[in-house]
Amino acid sequence: MxxxxxxxxxxxxxxxxxxxxxxxxxxxxxxxxxVTVELKLQKSKNKEIFDLLDSGVTxxxxxxxxxxxxxxxxxxxxxxxxxxxxxxxxxxxxxxxCKKASKLGLATISVAGLIMxxxxxxxxxxxxxLTRWKELYEGKFLSKPEYHELLQGIMP
Amino acid sequence: xxxxxxxxxQLRDEIQTLTRDLGLVSHDAxxxxxxxxxxxxxxxxxxxxxxxxxxxTMRQCAALLKVSLEEMIDILRDFxxxxxxxxxxxxxTANKLVREMKSAQV
Numbered sequence: 279m280x281x282x283x284x285x286x287x288x289x290x291x292x293x294x295x296x297x298x299x300x301x302x303x304x305x306x307x308x309x310x311x312x313v314t315v316e317l318k319l320q321k322s323k324n325k326e327i328f329d330l331l332d333s334g335v336t337x338x339x340x341x342x343x344x345x346x347x348x349x350x351x352x353x354x355x356x357x358x359x360x361x362x363x364x365x366x367x368x369x370x371x372x373x374x375x376c377k378k379a380s381k382l383g384l385a386t387i388s389v390a391g392l393i394m395x396x397x398x399x400x401x402x403x404x405x406x407x408l409t410r411w412k413e414l415y416e417g418k419f420l421s422k423p424e425y426h427e428l429l430q431g432i433m434p
Numbered sequence: 435x436x437x438x439x440x441x442x443x444q445l446r447d448e449i450q451t452l453t454r455d456l457g458l459v460s461h462d463a464x465x466x467x468x469x470x471x472x473x474x475x476x477x478x479x480x481x482x483x484x485x486x487x488x489x490x491t492m493r494q495c496a497a498l499l500k501v502s503l504e505e506m507i508d509i510l511r512d513f514x515x516x517x518x519x520x521x522x523x524x525x526x527t528a529n530k531l532v533r534e535m536k537s538a539q540v
Binding site for chain 1: 485488489490491492493494502503504506507511512514516517518519521522524525527528529530531532535
């Protein structure tokens with residue numbers, strides 16, 4: 279699977295200590311150059327993210343044609359443009375970015391949804407999947423109703 | 435600039451206690467300190483609400499508050515504002531992606 283990922287989601291993965299999710303299976307994670315620029319401006323310097331980039335696990339990819347969207351910034355626009363060009367799924371925790379991408383007919387997924395794909399593809403056991411969702415909930419990345427909805431989605 | 439405000443006795447007493455507990459120099463200093471905290475928190479909450487309503491991206495919210503994206507993520511977490519509110523759709527997308535991938539492999 280090919281995912282175009284945005285800055286905030288990379289930061290969230292780093293905060294969770296989950297950047298190794300980018301190393302599973304045949305998944306590929308790409309982002310536009312503007313995301314790299316933005317990461318460099320963050321206080322924490324995002325060393326682990328750049329290590330992934332340097333090791334070739336993730337890739338910065340140039341955009342040929344940037345789409346145009348009202349209401350969202352250049353970086354978010356570039357993530358959507360990249361997903362559109364490469365037929366990638368948008369991996370983002372940003373609600374408005376996902377809404378814009380969905381309007382273009384692009385598939386969008388959050389980190390919680392990504393975990394579900396890992397379970398369905400056999401990368402994670404059910405226990406691992408449940409543990410990860412619990413961590414998202416306890417880290418306040420998920421609300422209680424969402425967490426319960428996720429649990430219902432996996433329980434027989 | 436001087437402002438005059440009327441405080442109910444109980445609140446005044448609480449501010450006096452806080453002045454002592456916080457080691458601040460005066461009642462006025464405590465009121466200023468508390469007001470500043472309250473204004474900052476309210477600003478953050480208002481901006482976070484824009485994200486919650488789907489009117490602004492995290493990045494735009496960060497710019498409005500003049501904080502980094504990392505700090506904005508933590509502000510949303512502090513207010514327990516969910517990043518997404520469409521988990522059913524997320525699960526459907528996950529199912530669809532895996533189905534498509536498996537059928538492409540066959």
